[in-house]
Amino acid sequence: MASGIRDKVAILGMGCTQFGERWDASAQNLMVEAFTECLADAGIEKKEIQAAYLGTHFDEVNVSKAATPLSMTLRLPFIPVTRTENFCATATEAFRAACYAVASGAYDIVLALGVEKLKDTGYGGLPDINSVDSYMTGANATAPGGFAQLATAYSRVWGLPMEKIKDAIAHVSAKSHANGALNPKAHLRKIISEEQIKAAPMIAYPLGLFDCCGVSDGSAAAIVTTPEIAKSLKPNQDVIKVKSIQVIGSSGEEAGFNTWDGAHFATARICADKVYGEAGITDPRNEISMSEVHDCFSITEFVTMEDLGLSPKGGAYEDIMGGRFDLNGASPCQVDGGLKCFGHPIGASGLRMIYAMYEQLLERVPEERKVKNARLGLTHNLGGTPAWNVCAVSVIGRD
Amino acid sequence: MIGLCSYGGYIPHYRLNRGLIFGAMGWMNPATIANARGEKAVANFDEDSITLAVSAGRAALQDVDPATVESLYFASSTLPYKERLNAAIMAPALGLKDQIRAADFTASLKSGTTALLAALDSVSSDNPRKVLVTAADCRLGKPASPQEMLFGDAAAAFVVGGENVVAEYKGSYSVTYDFGDHFRGANSQFDNQWEDRWIRDLGLDQFIPEVVTGLLEKTGLQMTDFSKVIYPCIYPAARRGIAKKLGITPEMDLDNLQLEVGESGTPHALVMLAKALEDAKPGDKLMVISFGSGCDAICFEVTENIAKLQNGKALSASLADKAELDNYNKMLVWRQIMPADFGKRKEVDHWTRYSAMWRNRKLMLGLEGGKCTQCGTAQIPAQDICVNPECDALHTQEPYSFADRTGHILSFTADNLAASVNPPAVYGQVEFEGGGKFMFDFTDCNLDEVVTEKPVTMSFRRKYYDEKRDISGYFWKAVPVKEVK
Numbered sequence: 008m009a010s011g012i013r014d015k016v017a018i019l020g021m022g023c024t025q026f027g028e029r030w031d032a033s034a035q036n037l038m039v040e041a042f043t044e045c046l047a048d049a050g051i052e053k054k055e056i057q058a059a060y061l062g063t064h065f066d067e068v069n070v071s072k073a074a075t076p077l078s079m080t081l082r083l084p085f086i087p088v089t090r091t092e093n094f095c096a097t098a099t100e101a102f103r104a105a106c107y108a109v110a111s112g113a114y115d116i117v118l119a120l121g122v123e124k125l126k127d128t129g130y131g132g133l134p135d136i137n138s139v140d141s142y143m144t145g146a147n148a149t150a151p152g153g154f155a156q157l158a159t160a161y162s163r164v165w166g167l168p169m170e171k172i173k174d175a176i177a178h179v180s181a182k183s184h185a186n187g188a189l190n191p192k193a194h195l196r197k198i199i200s201e202e203q204i205k206a207a208p209m210i211a212y213p214l215g216l217f218d219c220c221g222v223s224d225g226s227a228a229a230i231v232t233t234p235e236i237a238k239s240l241k242p243n244q245d246v247i248k249v250k251s252i253q254v255i256g257s258s259g260e261e262a263g264f265n266t267w268d269g270a271h272f273a274t275a276r277i278c279a280d281k282v283y284g285e286a287g288i289t290d291p292r293n294e295i296s297m298s299e300v301h302d303c304f305s306i307t308e309f310v311t312m313e314d315l316g317l318s319p320k321g322g323a324y325e326d327i328m329g330g331r332f333d334l335n336g337a338s339p340c341q342v343d344g345g346l347k348c349f350g351h352p353i354g355a356s357g358l359r360m361i362y363a364m365y366e367q368l369l370e371r372v373p374e375e376r377k378v379k380n381a382r383l384g385l386t387h388n389l390g391g392t393p394a395w396n397v398c399a400v401s402v403i404g405r406d
Numbered sequence: 407m408i409g410l411c412s413y414g415g416y417i418p419h420y421r422l423n424r425g426l427i428f429g430a431m432g433w434m435n436p437a438t439i440a441n442a443r444g445e446k447a448v449a450n451f452d453e454d455s456i457t458l459a460v461s462a463g464r465a466a467l468q469d470v471d472p473a474t475v476e477s478l479y480f481a482s483s484t485l486p487y488k489e490r491l492n493a494a495i496m497a498p499a500l501g502l503k504d505q506i507r508a509a510d511f512t513a514s515l516k517s518g519t520t521a522l523l524a525a526l527d528s529v530s531s532d533n534p535r536k537v538l539v540t541a542a543d544c545r546l547g548k549p550a551s552p553q554e555m556l557f558g559d560a561a562a563a564f565v566v567g568g569e570n571v572v573a574e575y576k577g578s579y580s581v582t583y584d585f586g587d588h589f590r591g592a593n594s595q596f597d598n599q600w601e602d603r604w605i606r607d608l609g610l611d612q613f614i615p616e617v618v619t620g621l622l623e624k625t626g627l628q629m630t631d632f633s634k635v636i637y638p639c640i641y642p643a644a645r646r647g648i649a650k651k652l653g654i655t656p657e658m659d660l661d662n663l664q665l666e667v668g669e670s671g672t673p674h675a676l677v678m679l680a681k682a683l684e685d686a687k688p689g690d691k692l693m694v695i696s697f698g699s700g701c702d703a704i705c706f707e708v709t710e711n712i713a714k715l716q717n718g719k720a721l722s723a724s725l726a727d728k729a730e731l732d733n734y735n736k737m738l739v740w741r742q743i744m745p746a747d748f749g750k751r752k753e754v755d756h757w758t759r760y761s762a763m764w765r766n767r768k769l770m771l772g773l774e775g776g777k778c779t780q781c782g783t784a785q786i787p788a789q790d791i792c793v794n795p796e797c798d799a800l801h802t803q804e805p806y807s808f809a810d811r812t813g814h815i816l817s818f819t820a821d822n823l824a825a826s827v828n829p830p831a832v833y834g835q836v837e838f839e840g841g842g843k844f845m846f847d848f849t850d851c852n853l854d855e856v857v858t859e860k861p862v863t864m865s866f867r868r869k870y871y872d873e874k875r876d877i878s879g880y881f882w883k884a885v886p887v888k889e890v891k
Contacts, residue, residue: 130750132823142756142870143763143770144787144881146833146847149823156817156834163817163858211821212830212853263785263793265843269817269835394835394845 020049094390187348414465558668
């Protein structure tokens with residue numbers, strides 16, 4: 008009988024680059040930057056790392072396939088290296104693989120590193136994925152257009168007028184801009200008002216420019232080990248333990264079977280239930296101290312609050328407008344600015360989210376952006392589009 | 407008895423007011439003011455001769471079982487492919503079976519009537535017994551040319567057979583001349599023409615009387631026997647001269663749709679014939695004459711069966727279902743006459759894998775999905791394992807077409823980021839009545855016409871054009887049902 012990984016793995020160190028338009032930095036430069044911080048934080052030597060996982064998504068404008076770009080760039084001395092790739096959930100996959108490697112007893116100390124160099128495409132937004140099916144029969148769709156449909160579907164299902172959805176998602180983005188402005192590593196560091204957000208040029212109805220996250224270059228990394236080793240290496244510091252990580256992939260029924268309403272993520276609901284089960288959480292709305300969710304678009308964050316049980320079904324509008332997820336609210340969300348403003352280098356984002364929770368749990372952040380009494384931090388990292396996706400959720404915490 | 411068993415026509419949704427053309431280009435050729443009246447039908451950016459003909463053909467098949475059609479003829483002077491049978495691309499979209507004879511007729515504006523005559527000849531020898539004849543064109547005139555003003559895009563289709571004939575074939579007469587009134591070389595994008603006076607006074611004014619006289623002599627009929635005489639001639643003075651010469655009264659002279667559609671080329675005589683049939687009564691005799699490298703003249707007599715057709719007004723319906731194309735430049739961009747900046751995203755290379763397309767041909771061309779024989783779930787695409795999680799059966803799906811099914815909008819957006827020649831790209835999820843769900847591009851609509859739960863019908867369209875390799879790819883799009891005014 009599988010027992011899960013709750014409290015079997017601890018985070019020994021983490022690193023995260025400045026996110027943004029890093030015109031002068033290659034993917035390799037970014038990897039070294041994140042790794043250097045991560046290794047120093049872990050307080051170990053490179054040769055103590057026994058295995059490594061690389062998360063990266065777009066081959067087209069990035070490092071190439073396989074995991075050798077990681078081992079060769081970091082000069083890892085002939086250790087097992089593996090590349091993970093699962094759309095925008097890629098970095099959480101790398102982290103999960105590293106945690107499972109430790110939890111299984113195969114290794115004591117393992118590196119997970121995610122990286123993405125997006126700003127070599129020459130245009131805004133993500134590169135198109137050029138698959139055979141998409142050009143033959145797929146709609147002429149982009150990422151914002153896929154997620155924008157959550158809004159029209161949500162309006163239909165819950166009878167919430169589009170104007171009110173627009174108000175709520177403007178609040179979501181304004182909050183993330185306010186949080187990002189406080190964070191020196193964030194890509195977008197400007198306070199934007201809800202009025203400015205609602206008046207921005209339309210990208211994909213009803214999402215305007217400020218409803219869409221930053222397209223960024225960046226890298227983030229974690230070194231994981233057992234709680235025992237973590238305690239022995241850092242006796243004077245709280246041990247940040249992994250409570251649960253789960254990844255759920257679509258079965259195809261959302262896109263092709265008539266039961267899905269288009270207004271929620273079927274994967275996220277199942278994934279959250281599994282995470283709460285593994286982590287022993289019975290009342291997520293009140294037990295989760297803070298969250299970093301996959302706010303690729305403001306409407307994604309809106310519906311995700313319900314999918315994760317942080318808002319009641321149909322209740323996200325009231326919670327968002329009531330400030331529940333603001334930095335000083337009852338359940339702060341995107342405390343580092345989120346994908347929206349910290350940035351979204353695809354293959355690094357899941358680890359960046361964990362980094363944000365990690366630095367809060369260790370109370371390493373300045374007072375102005377500190378979450379008080381944080382015990383459990385949740386990350387939600389989504390890859391794909393509402394109709395078909397992989398959803399990764401993790402909870403880390405201190406005792 | 408052999409003849410026409412059904413008919414259909416299709417006029418694309420967008421109409422360009424000729425005043426807009428004159429406003430944009432009249433400075434270069436002020437004489438075009440003479441033609442700057444009314445509007446011309448303009449194929450949408452995702453339409454071409456193949457898709458127009460499919461729309462007309464599907465209209466003609468509303469009253470005939472497609473499985474009974476044994477042959478498909480397609481006539482056009484603007485075939486998307488020189489090699490790769492254009493009719494073969496159309497056949498699955500029309501719901502025809504694979505075991506048919508198919509051919510493209512081309513290179514003359516009378517090839518539409520020639521295809522119709524070929525079909526009548528086939529049926530008269532009982533091999534094949536039922537033929538679908540389609541004709542469509544999207545001819546281009548150069549900016550500022552009279553042709554740009556005069557031409558319009560349209561399609562027509564007829565089922566030719568020996569059962570349930572609504573218009574009996576009574577005879578034909580043809581003349582063929584190498585008459586270079588309009589001509590395009592193998593690589594020409596635009597129409598060229600010789601002097602109007604020569605076309606009018608030597609061509610129309612001599613060939614049409616010759617072919618009509620020949621038809622009357624052959625059939626033993628008089629001009630006064632005919633209810634309608636149908637011929638595409640854009641010159642009003644020539645029409646008056648021909649009418650006087652042949653004794654065509656104003657009641658017999660069918661309007662050539664110049665002010666509503668424009669001269670549509672290969673299909674034009676057949677579009678007019680479909681229009682005439684919409685209003686015809688049993689016993690009416692119709693004479694249809696085409697013009698291009700000579701003439702074909704054909705005589706039909708309408709039968710009692712005409713009243714039995716359930717869907718005999720498709721052409722008028724598409725004539726009425728129109729939206730103004732409010733910008734002349736859009737037409738130039740859609741037809742690749744004017745280069746425009748579509749952004750770097752458009753530069754992504756999507757080259758066609760013909761072997762993959764072959765595997766997916768029923769889905770791409772016929773919008774065929776599957777229906778699980780175990781649980782009855784309709785699904786698109788058809789899959790090895792049933793999409794219903796409660797069923798999960800392996801290899802239980804039988805072919806199931808979504809082409810004729812009504813869907814409803816589950817979610818939608820209008821995307822300004824997507825590379826499109828007609829931004830924003832409007833698309834969304836469609837749930838079909840009877841089951842099945844898919845994300846489709848929407849077409850022939852603006853964002854303000856799209857709301858959730860609204861019904862949509864499916865339309866066969868050009869999905870992409872690969873400029874690098876000159877490949878047109880096809881699939882289906884959703885068209886929101888227009889409010890009946």
